[in-house]
Structure formats: structure tokens, C-alpha cells
Amino acid sequence: MKNIIMVMAVLLTLSLNSCAQNKNQNPQTKENNKMNKTLVVYFSATGTTKAAAQRLEKEYNADLYEITPEQPYTAADLDWRDKSSRSTLEMKDKSSRPAIKGRCENIAQYDTVWIGFPVWWYTAPTIVNTFIEAHDLSGKVLNVFATSGGSNVTGSYNDLKKAYPQYTWGESRLMN
Numbered sequence: 423m424k425n426i427i428m429v430m431a432v433l434l435t436l437s438l439n440s441c442a443q444n445k446n447q448n449p450q451t452k453e454n455n456k457m458n459k460t461l462v463v464y465f466s467a468t469g470t471t472k473a474a475a476q477r478l479e480k481e482y483n484a485d486l487y488e489i490t491p492e493q494p495y496t497a498a499d500l501d502w503r504d505k506s507s508r509s510t511l512e513m514k515d516k517s518s519r520p521a522i523k524g525r526c527e528n529i530a531q532y533d534t535v536w537i538g539f540p541v542w543w544y545t546a547p548t549i550v551n552t553f554i555e556a557h558d559l560s561g562k563v564l565n566v567f568a569t570s571g572g573s574n575v576t577g578s579y580n581d582l583k584k585a586y587p588q589y590t591w592g593e594s595r596l597m598n
Contacts, residue, residue, distance in 0.1 A: 459531055460484035464538035465549050467495050467509075470569045474597035475538050478567060484536070489553045492521040502542070509542060518548040525556055534563045534592070537582075541570035545581045554582075559589050566594040 460482040464475035472488070479486050499508035512518040529535070537554070539546050546568070566582060568575040579594035 458533045460534040460536065461487060461526070461529065461532040462536045462538065463487045463489060463526065463553065464536075464567075465489040465491075465540075465547060465553070466538075467500055467540055467547075471538050471540050474567060474569050475536075477597065478536055478538070482534075482536075485532075487526045489539075489549060490523040491549055492523050509547070512548050513543040513545075516548075519552040519555065520549045522549060522552050522556070529557050529559070532562060534565065535559060536565045536567055538567040538569075538597075539578075541568050541573040541575065541578055544573050544577045546578045550582075551585065554586060559586075561590075563590050563592040565592040567597050568595075569598055570596065571598075 462475045462478045462482070462484045464471050464486070466472035466475070466488070475486060475488075478484060495508065498504070501507045502510060504510060512520060537546075537550060539550050546566075564582075566575060566579045568578055575594045575596040579591070583591045
């Protein structure tokens with residue numbers, strides 16, 4: 423009988439201690455969840471990447487921001503087989519920074535930013551660099567997602583990490 427009472431006392435003590443620890447952790451966990459706001463930024467030339475961005479928006483309960491070119495891309499601009507098409511010329515010139523409409527004025531409130539794009543010539547379109555260079559992304563975790571008909575996201579992700587080593591880079595996803 424003494425053994426049963428002793429076991430029950432130990433179990434009760436452990437249970438109460440466990441509840442007290444959980445009670446102390448909950449406010450901090452709630453605070454961390456409040457502070458971790460996610461933004462999904464994307465450039466989509468044909469709508470494919472937009473659909474992927476919307477999936478991430480739902481998955482992370484995130485906000486969306488579209489990188490919109492000042493001059494929209496036409497079908498002729500996107501013809502990768504044409505050596506004089508706009509996209510081909512931009513991608514040949516690594517310093518190319520196509521103009522974008524507006525800025526994401528409230529970017530400071532986000533802790534995590536997903537940056538999405540279609541893979542062009544095995545990397546991110548140069549308009550993505552325009553966005554990154556126009557915003558202070560310090561203190562944020564930057565994740566990359568991409569769509570592609572035949573490439574993976576690894577080369578694009580590594581190119582961005584190399585071009586912007588001052589930022590914290592997280593994960594990458596190919597979202598076809």
C-alpha cells in the first residue's frame with residue numbers, strides 16, 4: 423500500500439511540474455508565433471509562379487506581394503529561342519535590372535520572406551535582383567521557390583546566396 427501511495431505521489435508531482443513548465447512556455451510560444459510574419463514575394467511572367475505563390479500563401483498564412491515590371495512582358499519578350507528577345511537580352515547582361523512598379527513599403531514587419539520566380543537560363547530573372555536591391559532584407563530569413571519546365575532551383579538559390587551574402591538564406595523549393 424505504501425508503494426502505491428508513493429508511486430501516486432511521484433506521478434502527481436511530475437504532472438504538476440510538467441503543467442507548470444508548459445504554463446511558463448506558452449506565453450513565449452504565443453509571442454514567437456505572433457512575431458513570425460511571413461511574406462511571399464513573387465515574379466510571374468505567365469501565371470505559373472503566381473499559382474505556386476498562392477499555395478505558399480495558404481501554407482504559411484502569409485501575405486502576398488507581386489513583383490510587377492514597369493513594362494509588362496509580352497509573349498515575344500519571353501521567347502527564349504529568340505536571341506534578341508527582351509528576356510534573352512536581360513539574362514545575358516548580369517547587370518540588367520528591369521524597372522519594377524512600386525516597392526513593398528511594409529517589408530520591415532516580416533521575419534520570413536519567400537522569393538519566387540520562374541527559372542530563366544538556370545537562374546532567377548534579373549528583375550528579382552531589382553526587387554532584392556530595392557529593399558532592406560536584413561534580419562529576415564529568405565527562402566526561395568521557383569517554377570521551371572526543366573531546371574531545378576539549386577542553381578538559382580546558390581546564385582542568390584552568392585550575390586547577396588549579407589542576408590540569411592533558408593530553404594529552397596521547386597514548385598512545379
